[in-house]
Amino acid sequence: MKKWIHSTSCSTWRWCEIKGVDTEDFLKRLTTVQPSSLRPLTGAPGFLLTPRGKIQSAFILWQLGENHFAFELDSGKNETWIQRLQETINYYHFSESIEFTLTDLRCVWILEEEKSNSELNPPLYRIEKDKDFLFCHHPFSYYGKKWTSIWASQNELNIFTTQNKNKFYEISEHEIEELRIKHLTPRIDFEITTEVNPLELGLRSGIAENKGCYPGQEVIEKIISLGSPAKKLVLFSGKIKNQNPLPVKNEELIDKTDLQSIGVITSIVSHSNGFQGLALIKNSFLKKNKSNNISSAQLMTQNSKSSLHIDKVCND
Numbered sequence: 001m002k003k004w005i006h007s008t009s010c011s012t013w014r015w016c017e018i019k020g021v022d023t024e025d026f027l028k029r030l031t032t033v034q035p036s037s038l039r040p041l042t043g044a045p046g047f048l049l050t051p052r053g054k055i056q057s058a059f060i061l062w063q064l065g066e067n068h069f070a071f072e073l074d075s076g077k078n079e080t081w082i083q084r085l086q087e088t089i090n091y092y093h094f095s096e097s098i099e100f101t102l103t104d105l106r107c108v109w110i111l112e113e114e115k116s117n118s119e120l121n122p123p124l125y126r127i128e129k130d131k132d133f134l135f136c137h138h139p140f141s142y143y144g145k146k147w148t149s150i151w152a153s154q155n156e157l158n159i160f161t162t163q164n165k166n167k168f169y170e171i172s173e174h175e176i177e178e179l180r181i182k183h184l185t186p187r188i189d190f191e192i193t194t195e196v197n198p199l200e201l202g203l204r205s206g207i208a209e210n211k212g213c214y215p216g217q218e219v220i221e222k223i224i225s226l227g228s229p230a231k232k233l234v235l236f237s238g239k240i241k242n243q244n245p246l247p248v249k250n251e252e253l254i255d256k257t258d259l260q261s262i263g264v265i266t267s268i269v270s271h272s273n274g275f276q277g278l279a280l281i282k283n284s285f286l287k288k289n290k291s292n293n294i295s296s297a298q299l300m301t302q303n304s305k306s307s308l309h310i311d312k313v314c315n316d
Contacts, residue, residue: 003112004145005161005168009176012188014075014082015105015134015151018089019068022096027069030092030215031061032198034208038063043072043125043136045206048088049216053197053223056215057085058188058206060125062136072136072149074188081188092215105134106154108161111145111171111179132156143179177269181278184235184314190249191233191266191278199229200280202314231263231280236299238308239274246270247301247308253279256298256307265301275306286313 018027027035033046043062050056058081059073075082082102089100128135134151152160186192186201198206199220207220223229240246246268253263263281300307 003110003168004171005164006109006111006171006176007161008173010107010109010149012075012077012079013107013149014071014073014079015103015107016071016073016082016085016101017064017069017103018071018098018100019065020096020098021067023067023069023098026093026096026098027061028212028214030089032207032211032214032220033061034211035061035063035069037208040065041127041129043127044208045125045203046208047198047203047206048085049197049214049220050194051215051219053216053219054194055192055196055198056088056194057081058192058198058203059085060136060138062125062127064127072151076188084194104153105151106157107149107151108157109176110148110150110168111143113145133160141183142185143176144183145179174269177267178271178276181235181267181269181276184233184278184312186233186278187267191280196231196280197223197229199223200231201233204315228283230283232283232286233266233314234263234279234281234286234310235276235312236279236308236310237274237276238306240306244306245304246275247277247304247306251304252302253281253308254300254302255285256300261302262299275308276311281310286310 024035031046031048033044038044040063043060046059046061047055048057059071062070062072064070071085073081126137132152136149136151138147140146180187184202186203191201198204247265249265249268251265252261253265255262262285263279265277265279268275268277
């Protein structure tokens with residue numbers, strides 16, 4: 001079975017722990033996760049939202065024991081997202097008995113092919129402990145492969161990678177981005193920003209069903225009741241013609257029929273046949289073109305003038 005190891009993208013990921021007798025109740029009121037539904041050593045994706053429903057923090061919440069949880073998250077550029085997590089917890093923390101710790105654990109990722117029914121029925125987020133290591137298993141939907149983040153001290157990780165270097169192929173930043181984009185997986189500082197809500201990114205799985213009150217709940221419930229958000233994340237592709245430059249992140253997308261801006265590129269990768277990327281596009285444009293087959297929608301980039309087509313739209 002072929003296995004890959006990756007350490008570049010995960011260099012910004014952090015492991016934080018929160019514990020104390022009031023922890024479960026505190027997280028229930030603050031996050032979009034239902035912590036009481038988690039069994040020991042299982043997890044769930046979740047968010048801290050602003051009152052307007054915008055993303056303040058995105059993470060996997062792990063249950064390590066009774067009233068003992070961990071946040072696994074990408075801290076982003078200059079660790080901005082870890083700072084935002086701490087600030088939000090401090091803002092809502094009054095007299096509750098909780099203790100928040102930013103650990104010095106670091107991680108590497110292992111990806112592997114697995115020819116089994118688990119690809120059709122992804123396993124739960126779950127943790128396996130082995131001495132000083134935490135093996136956190138994630139769903140296939142992120143990269144289309146079995147994905148495990150391995151957490152330990154930097155020294156232990158160095159020993160692990162050295163001892164196992166002949167068992168793994170190193171996967172590059174470009175390759176991991178190709179897999180992420182192909183599987184419509186949002187990333188911190190690319191798709192996940194403080195200007196979007198989870199529903200626009202197809203991340204409704206990070207909001208527990210029948211969840212009680214939490215910051216931003218009213219906005220999220222209103223969007224759900226209306227049917228869909230104002231914008232949606234899409235996968236697009238195209239070919240470079242006439243020596244046009246490669247489209248870039250934050251470049252606007254234009255509707256060829258009326259030359260109006262209908263979205264913006266959030267991620268892009270090049271390959272031998274052209275390019276593929278993710279973009280946030282107005283839902284009104286998607287609805288207008290849905291009856292005519294969304295893949296035939298007439299789109300181009302504002303500056304590079306590259307034509308492209310939509311391959312897939314995220315779920316609500």
